[in-house]
Amino acid sequence: MSDGDYVAAKDEGEWRLPPGLRKALPFYARRAWVSFGQPIPLFEHLHKTFGKIAHYRFMGTLIVFVNDPEWIQEILVNQAPSFIKERTLKRMKILLGEGLITSDDPIHMRQRRIAAPAFHRQRIAGYAGQIVESAAATRDSWTDGEEFDVAEAMMQLSLRIVARTLFDTEVTAEVLSVADEVDTIMGLYNFLVAFPKLESVLHWPIPGVVKFRRARARLNVIVERMIASRRALSREDLESRGDLLSELVAARDEAASEGPGEGMTDEQLRDEMLTIFLAGYETVANALSWTWYLLSQNPEAVGRLRWRIIRG
Ligand code: HEM
Numbered sequence: 098m099s100d101g102d103y104v105a106a107k108d109e110g111e112w113r114l115p116p117g118l119r120k121a122l123p124f125y126a127r128r129a130w131v132s133f134g135q136p137i138p139l140f141e142h143l144h145k146t147f148g149k150i151a152h153y154r155f156m157g158t159l160i161v162f163v164n165d166p167e168w169i170q171e172i173l174v175n176q177a178p179s180f181i182k183e184r185t186l187k188r189m190k191i192l193l194g195e196g197l198i199t200s201d202d203p204i205h206m207r208q209r210r211i212a213a214p215a216f217h218r219q220r221i222a223g224y225a226g227q228i229v230e231s232a233a234a235t236r237d238s239w240t241d242g243e244e245f246d247v248a249e250a251m252m253q254l255s256l257r258i259v260a261r262t263l264f265d266t267e268v269t270a271e272v273l274s275v276a277d278e279v280d281t282i283m284g285l286y287n288f289l290v291a292f293p294k295l296e297s298v299l300h301w302p303i304p305g306v307v308k309f310r311r312a313r314a315r316l317n318v319i320v321e322r323m324i325a326s327r328r329a330l331s332r333e334d335l336e337s338r339g340d341l342l343s344e345l346v347a348a349r350d351e352a353a354s355e356g357p358g359e360g361m362t363d364e365q366l367r368d369e370m371l372t373i374f375l376a377g378y379e380t381v382a383n384a385l386s387w388t389w390y391l392l393s394q395n396p397e398a399v400g401r402l403r404w405r406i407i408r409g
Contacts, residue, residue, distance in 0.1 A: 103146065115161065117143075117152030134287045140164065156291070158184065178202075185290045191299060192282055192313055194364065196372030207350060211361060212369065215344035223339065224262045231257045248386040255382040263373060264323060265340030275319055279375055281312040317367065324366050345369060 104119045118125065122139075125131045130142035140162065143151040149165040163169055172180055181201050190199045197208055214220070235254045239245070253268075260272045282289075288305045289295060299306060327335060327346040335347040345366055350359045361369065392399050 114152050114159075115150040116147050117161075118154070120154075122153055122155040156293075188290050188295065191289070191296065191309075192316075193372050193375070194368035196368035198372050198376060199368075208361075208365065208369065211348045211350045212345060214348060215341050220344070227261045228258050231261065247389050248382070251382040251385040251389075252379070255378050255385070258381075259374060259378045261340075263341045263370070263377070265338055265343065271319055271323075275316060275374060276378065278312040278316040278319075279371075279378070282309060282316075283375075283379065285309050316371065320367050320370050321363065323370070324363055328363075341373065342366075342370060 102119055102125070103116060105116050107114055122131060128142075130138040132138060139153075143153070143162050144164045149163065149168060151162045153160055153162065163172065182199065186199055193199045195204050195208070197205065197212065200208060231254060235250065235257075256272065256276055257268050260266050260268050264272065266272060285305055285308060289309060292298075292305075295306070299310065323342060324346065327338075327343050330338070330343070330346075332347060335343045345361060348360060392402065
């Protein structure tokens with residue numbers, strides 16, 4: 098990269114910008130580090146060139162890239178109220194509505210309050226037995242020396258865990274359909290995020306949009322059926338069931354100023370279930386797949402991991 102490609106830190110109106118790319122991203126389209134739908138080479142390039150923080154522009158938006166754990170903690174935790182969620186996340190409202198990932202305060206705060214008991218330390222510990230059982234069953238299904246696709250195996254494992262802990266079910270045809278539809282939509286994610294003014298053309302017969310609409314409609318039917326089946330249960334049955342969906346159906350906003358004891362509407366439940374499914378399924382599978390890969394590259398770490406497992 099030549100010096101002419103980048104600018105030093107500067108004031109721009111009321112903002113102080115970190116150093117960054119002089120021109121908008123498409124201008125660098127021929128560089129090896131710019132490739133549509135593949136952000137990692139760009140991030141690596143920015144980190145190598147500018148260090149912990151850099152700016153660039155894409156589709157008229159100024160983006161500040163931060164790559165430092167302490168600064169990220171500052172943004173996400175210490176000074177979180179000074180920040181709102183960004184455009185690409187908000188775009189997912191077309192699927193996730195006002196779920197925890199896409200909503201801002203005050204809705205976000207209220208949903209956090211209602212959902213909190215379902216994520217309490219003891220509740221999570223309660224899922225541990227099911228998680229270990231699923232992991233052991235996966236391990237026992239492998240034979241020594243067998244070759245298989247680890248990423249695929251981790252997807253199946255995390256789906257099994259999500260099905261049990263979220264919906265109290267095995268990987269039924271219904272759960273597989275949820276995973277399929279979510280996969281279809283995530284496959285369209287880059288297209289959906291990059292599409293200008295998508296929200297206003299959602300009903301148009303554009304192929305990718307039609308595909309999204311159909312997948313979303315099928316998902317809604319399945320998740321709404323699951324919610325209705327929980328609504329039909331007595332409070333006692335809901336509480337004894339122990340899966341996350343039952344927890345959320347039973348949850349009440351005890352601290353709400355607009356009247357204590359309010360629960361979630363069917364729409365909110367749908368948004369949160371899809372959010373948690375999306376947040377907790379592919380992320381875990383990918384993290385596990387990369388963990389195995391990195392362990393395979395690092396025998397010394399495998400030794401330390403074994404040692405910890407043996408010592409408990
Ligand atoms: C290795 C696995 C995981 C990774 C890497 C991961 C990563 C993240 C990240 C980066 C965010 C912040 C998104 C943003 O606001 O910009 C987030 C939020 C969230 N994640 Fe995860 N996650 C993982 C596992 C899970 C699991 C297992 C669940 C639930 C079963 C989950 C549920 C959520 C929820 C509900 C939020 C929104 C929280 C809020 O804003 O109140 N995640 N996750």
